[in-house]
Structures are given as structure tokens and as C-alpha cells.
Amino acid sequence: MASETMKEGKERYKSGVIPYKKMGYWEPDYKIKDTDVLAMFRITPQAGVEADECAAAVAGESSTATWTVVWTDRLTACEMYRAKAYRVDLVPNTGPGTKTEAQYFAYIAYDIDLFEGNSIANLTASIIGNVFGMKAVKALRLEDMRIPVAYLKTFQGPATGVIVERERMDKFGRPLLGATTKPKLGLSGRNYGRVVYEALKGGLDFMKDDENINSQPFMHWRDRFLYCMDAVNKASAATGEVKGHYMNVTAGTMEEMYARAEFAKSLGSIIIMIDLVIGYSAIQSMAIWARKNDMILHLHRAGNSTYSRQKNHGMSFRVICKWMRMAGVDHIHAGTVVGKLEGDPLMIRGYYDTLLDTHTPVQLEKGIFFEQDWASLNKCMPVASGGIHAGQMHQLLHYLGDDVVLQFGGGTIGHPDGIQAGAIANRTALEVMIMARNEGRDIWNEGPQILADAAKWCGPLKAGLETWKDVTFNYESTDSPDFVPTTTASV
Amino acid sequence: MMTNLGNRVTQGQFSFLPDLTDVQITAQIKYALGKGWALSVEYTDDPHPRNTYWEMFGNPMFDLKDPAGILMEINSCRKTFPNHYIRVVAFSAVRGVESVTMSYIVNRPKKEPGFGLVRQETDGRTMRYTIHSYATDKPEGERY
Numbered sequence: 001m002a003s004e005t006m007k008e009g010k011e012r013y014k015s016g017v018i019p020y021k022k023m024g025y026w027e028p029d030y031k032i033k034d035t036d037v038l039a040m041f042r043i044t045p046q047a048g049v050e051a052d053e054c055a056a057a058v059a060g061e062s063s064t065a066t067w068t069v070v071w072t073d074r075l076t077a078c079e080m081y082r083a084k085a086y087r088v089d090l091v092p093n094t095g096p097g098t099k100t101e102a103q104y105f106a107y108i109a110y111d112i113d114l115f116e117g118n119s120i121a122n123l124t125a126s127i128i129g130n131v132f133g134m135k136a137v138k139a140l141r142l143e144d145m146r147i148p149v150a151y152l153k154t155f156q157g158p159a160t161g162v163i164v165e166r167e168r169m170d171k172f173g174r175p176l177l178g179a180t181t182k183p184k185l186g187l188s189g190r191n192y193g194r195v196v197y198e199a200l201k202g203g204l205d206f207m208k209d210d211e212n213i214n215s216q217p218f219m220h221w222r223d224r225f226l227y228c229m230d231a232v233n234k235a236s237a238a239t240g241e242v243k244g245h246y247m248n249v250t251a252g253t254m255e256e257m258y259a260r261a262e263f264a265k266s267l268g269s270i271i272i273m274i275d276l277v278i279g280y281s282a283i284q285s286m287a288i289w290a291r292k293n294d295m296i297l298h299l300h301r302a303g304n305s306t307y308s309r310q311k312n313h314g315m316s317f318r319v320i321c322k323w324m325r326m327a328g329v330d331h332i333h334a335g336t337v338v339g340k341l342e343g344d345p346l347m348i349r350g351y352y353d354t355l356l357d358t359h360t361p362v363q364l365e366k367g368i369f370f371e372q373d374w375a376s377l378n379k380c381m382p383v384a385s386g387g388i389h390a391g392q393m394h395q396l397l398h399y400l401g402d403d404v405v406l407q408f409g410g411g412t413i414g415h416p417d418g419i420q421a422g423a424i425a426n427r428t429a430l431e432v433m434i435m436a437r438n439e440g441r442d443i444w445n446e447g448p449q450i451l452a453d454a455a456k457w458c459g460p461l462k463a464g465l466e467t468w469k470d471v472t473f474n475y476e477s478t479d480s481p482d483f484v485p486t487t488t489a490s491v
Numbered sequence: 492m493m494t495n496l497g498n499r500v501t502q503g504q505f506s507f508l509p510d511l512t513d514v515q516i517t518a519q520i521k522y523a524l525g526k527g528w529a530l531s532v533e534y535t536d537d538p539h540p541r542n543t544y545w546e547m548f549g550n551p552m553f554d555l556k557d558p559a560g561i562l563m564e565i566n567s568c569r570k571t572f573p574n575h576y577i578r579v580v581a582f583s584a585v586r587g588v589e590s591v592t593m594s595y596i597v598n599r600p601k602k603e604p605g606f607g608l609v610r611q612e613t614d615g616r617t618m619r620y621t622i623h624s625y626a627t628d629k630p631e632g633e634r635y
């Protein structure tokens with residue numbers, strides 16, 4: 001259905017330049033189809049450009065449009081291929097009378113046939129391909145997407161998923177515990193494995209390579225894999241638990257990543273790791289490899305903050321979460337709320353919901369603008385990492401719930417009595433808090449007392465609480481939801 | 492004798508805490524029942540980390556909603572197998588989970604012999620690892 005604003009026939013296709021709105025990319029009465037891909041952008045228009053023209057420009061440039069009229073459109077069912085901007089709302093607390101220039105939430109619908117199945121690369125080439133540099137917008141941010149079930153079903157999804165990961169690890173009813181080996185750079189393979197062994201034997205479930213640990217002069221990858229697997233197996237024997245070390249297989253080529261993954265498998269590793277910077281297609285390929293080889297696939301979100309942090313431009317991390325769940329990773333770093341990295345509690349909860357829900361309702365306060373049916377795609381485990389310690393256990397459990405890997409890097413290795421003691425402190429704090437919560441205690445308020453009581457019989461916890469008692473990172477978040485309790489009318 | 496801090500197998504949700512009292516066990520049962528989960532009691536004399544299938548002390552108690560009744564089953568299992576590992580397991584039948592949601596040990600042998608790591612040297616520096624449960628050096632039924 002063409003809208004009233006669109007010109008028809010000969011007039012529409014006259015050579016020259018006409019506003020996007022009049023080219024058919026603005027359709028306020030558009031009826032959304034169940035199979036449509038939906039996207040919501042935050043638009044900051046250039047001075048003098050109307051919000052709905054901006055929205056139409058984004059719809060146009062992320063689908064069929066070019067800057068001028070082309071007659072070859074008339075050889076196609078072009079009406080279907082055009083994305084339709086169907087709604088524009090003023091962002092609360094922006095525009096005249098506020099400190100921020102006007103921003104708009106623009107909703108755009110794309111027909112499913114615009115996209116190739118099972119290809120994040122193709123989806124993103126449209127949605128974020130060209131539009132972010134367009135002159136008509138001063139700034140542009142992709143806030144959320146609705147992926148239709150029909151399209152989701154073309155993706156593998158997480159290679160292992162939360163449920164099977166827990167079954168393989170034999171760990172239920174509590175968050176998993178991990179830590180990143182520190183220092184990030186400089187340890188030899190032998191020294192590196194020592195850290196892994198101590199922390200796993202002490203009580204952590206996982207140890208982890210950092211994002212930039214690949215194969216450097218101080219430690220080539222094979223040495224790291226060999227020593228770490230000795231550490232993992234030795235710790236497993238010492239505790240009777242399944243343990244793992246995220247072997248970072250990130251490398252310059254797919255061939256090299258496959259070779260490293262195969263070696264990890266041959267040594268009996270249960271988990272490998274990749275970095276977001278390897279690219280969407282490489283991630284999908286590694287997810288297929290992981291599914292085929294019974295491997296858990298951990299993703300470090302290296303690089304994401306270059307485009308996800310600023311509120312007016314780039315994209316929300318919740319969209320990355322969505323794409324990565326489709327691409328097939330089992331773990332993704334998704335924030336801590338209380339640690340050293342960016343994170344408003346409700347926004348972080350929104351990321352976690354996106355990774356874990358089977359069905360997500362609209363929740364504007366969490367930044368979730370679309371209902372999403374996950375079509376039985378496996379759940380992806382969020383990972384909380386960066387500046388967290390045992391003394392925050394009640395807050396972590398309150399904000400993040402059970403399905404999360406809590407990573408205490410400094411909070412384990414920096415313990416005054418050693419790495420094993422650090423791990424014991426974290427594991428004891430976790431278990432005592434889970435027990436208290438299950439008993440119905442109010443851990444948000446009683447948490448510090450629960451920890452203090454446990455510290456009376458657990459020396460390592462006592463020392464840990466002493467060391468980190470005053471460490472908090474209270475900065476205001478740059479990215480927060482613009483809660484809209486009632487929708488504003490279309491402009 | 493195991494060499495970790497507690498000299499014990501640390502599987503399950505609460506192995507770093509002092510052994511659970513009946514009151515504490517009951518509180519955890521209530522939590523599971525409140526969530527609509529079914530509880531089950533399982534025991535083994537081989538706590539190898541990848542020994543998934545411990546023996547079932549009867550089927551999961553889908554229809555038993557009384558914490559005291561479930562505690563009675565646990566204690567009956569403890570009486571029958573005083574030197575075995577016994578765990579309480581909760582199952583959720585909710586779509587999207589349909590798996591184990593809790594697992595905690597409520598009984599263990601007085602002496603836990605633990606595990607040995609068998610290293611088989613292969614090509615280059617590569618190693619094949621086997622975790623060996625010392626308890627299984629003895630025949631079934633004579634291990635603890």
C-alpha cells in the first residue's frame with residue numbers, strides 16, 4: 001500500500017532528486033507483517049531536515065534507495081523491497097526546552113526477502129551498511145531489532161547453549177565462576193598455567209585467556225594450550241569437578257583459527273574462545289565448528305565500545321547480543337552493573353534478557369522496544385567481568401541472577417594469601433549467598449552480614465573482604481534507557 | 492585424602508560450606524518445591540566428574556510436595572548407603588529449561604580418596620589425560 005505522501009507512476013520516476021518520503025520510504029499506516037525484520041533507530045536530524053524525512057532516508061538507504069531516481073526500479077516489485085519507516089517519536093527529554101538537541105526514535109520495517117538466511121553479514125550490510133554516514137542525519141544509533149521467527153530459524157544459534165553447558169559441566173543452580181589470567185601479557189606458558197591451576201583448584205569453574213592473548217613472542221599459542229590443559233586436568237582431578245580454560249583461538253585467518261581449535265580439542269579442552277573483532281562471518285563459522293566438535297564457544301566483546309557506548313551514535317549493545325545469539329556463541333561479556341565497566345542496571349538486565357529469554361516482551365525501561373520470540377534458539381550465557389569481587393556477591397546475584405559467569409580476575413589473583421585463597425573466597429561467598437537466597441533471606445540488605453558471618457569460619461573470605469571492602473566504581477552511565485511510559489503521537 | 496582445602500569432592504552447589512543440617516536441607520527443598528521443581532535423590536560410589544548417572548534412589552518425586560516427606564527419603568537413602576555420595580537433584584519441566592536446576596551433596600564417605608591424573612605422553616609435547624577415580628580400584632559394592 002502506497003501512502004498518501006508517495007508520488008505515483010510517471011511523476012515518481014521522473015529523473016532527478018525527490019525527498020525519500022515521496023519515494024515510498026515513509027508509510028505511517030504500514031501494517032507490520034509477522035515476517036518483517038523491524039529496526040528502531042535513534043535519529044539526530046541535521047538542522048532543517050524533518051524527522052520523518054530523516055527516518056525515510058534511513059529506510060531508503062538501508063534498503064533499495066540511492067540518492068537519485070532510477071527507472072530500473074520499475075522492473076522490480078520495488079514496493080516490497082523498499083523498507084518502510086512507519087513511526088517516529090520524539091525522544092523524551094530532547095528537543096526545544098531541554099539541554100539536548102532533538103532526537104527521534106524511528107521505526108522501520110524490512111521485508112524478509114531483503115535478507116539472505118543464516119548470514120549476519122548480509123543482515124548487517126543492509127541495516128548498518130551505509131546509513132551511518134548519511135549527511136541527512138547528524139547522528140544515528142541502532143537501538144533495537146525484532147528478528148522474525150521465520151528468519152531466526154535459518155540460524156544455528158548458540159553451539160551448546162546454557163542448558164547443555166550446565167549439563168556438560170555438571171553445575172546447576174548457581175552462577176559459574178571464572179577469572180581472566182593476569183597479567184594479560186608477558187607470562188610464559190609455564191607461568192601462565194600456574195595461575196590457571198591455582199585458581200581452578202581453589203574453586204573456580206573456568207579460567208580465561210584475555211582478548212589480546214593470541215600467539216606472541218613471550219608465549220606462543222601451542223605452549224599456552226599445552227600448559228593450560230595440564231593445569232585444567234590436574235585441577236579437575238584435585239576437586240572431582242569438570243573445569244575449563246577458554247582457549248583463545250583468535251588469529252589472523254580462519255585456517256589458523258581452525259588449526260588452533262583442533263589442537264584445543266585434541267587436548268581435551270571443553271571450551272574455546274574468540275574475539276568479536278574477528279568479524280561476523282568468522283564467528284558464525286567458529287560456531288558451526290563448535291557445534292560439530294562438542295565445544296563451548298566463548299566470545300569476548302573486544303571492540304564493541306567503539307560503537308556501542310555513545311548514546312547518540314552507533315548501536316546498542318543489545319543488538320550485538322541479539323546478533324551474537326543468532327551467530328551462535330555460547331558466552332558473551334554483557335556487563336556487571338557493579339564493576340569497572342559501563343553499565344546501567346536496567347540496560348544490563350535488558351542485555352541479559354536478550355541472551356537468555358525464550359520470549360521477550362516490550363520493556364522500554366530496559367531499552368527493549370520490540371517483542372521478540374526466540375524460536376527455540378539456545379540461550380547464550382552472559383559473562384560479567386571487570387572489577388568485581390567477593391564482597392559484592394549479594395549485589396551480583398541480585399542484579400544478574402543464576403545464569404551468568406561471574407569473572408573475578410583481580411578478585412582472585414590479587415588475593416593477599418594467594419590465588420587458591422582468592423578462588424576459595426569467591427566460591428564460598430557465592431555458595432553462602434545462594435544458600436541464603438534460597439532460604440528466603442533478603443540478600444540485598446543482609447548480604448554484607450551473610451558474608452561477614454561466613455568469613456568467621458572461612459579465612460580466605462575474611463582476607464578477601466578486608467582487601468576489597470571499599471572498592472566500588474560509582475560512575476554515571478553514559479548509556480541509559482529513555483523510558484517512555486506512554487508513546488507519543490507520530491510526528 | 493584429597494589435597495584441596497576441604498579435602499573433599501567439590502561437586503554440587505554447597506560443597507564449600509559446612510555439611511548441611513537437616514534444617515538447611517529442608518529449606519533448599521522448600522525453595523525447589525516453591526519453583527515447581529521435582530526432587531530426586533541419587534547416590535554413587537564413583538564420583539568421577541563425568542559420571543553423570545548416579546544411581547536413583549527411586550524415581551524423581553514428581554507428586555511429593557511435602558518437604559518432610561522428601562527429607563525422609565534423603566535420610567532413608569543415607570541409612571541404606573551411609574558411605575556413599577548422595578545428592579539431591581531438582582528438575583524443572585519448564586520449556587526452555589527441561590533440565591536439572593539444583594544439585595547438592597548431602598552425604599559423603601568418611602574418607603574421600605579422590606582422583607589420580609593419568610598422563611599418556613603422545614606426539615611431541617601433546618598429552619592425553621585420564622582422570623582416574625581411586626575408589627573404582629575396588630569392585631562395585633566394596634568401595635567405601
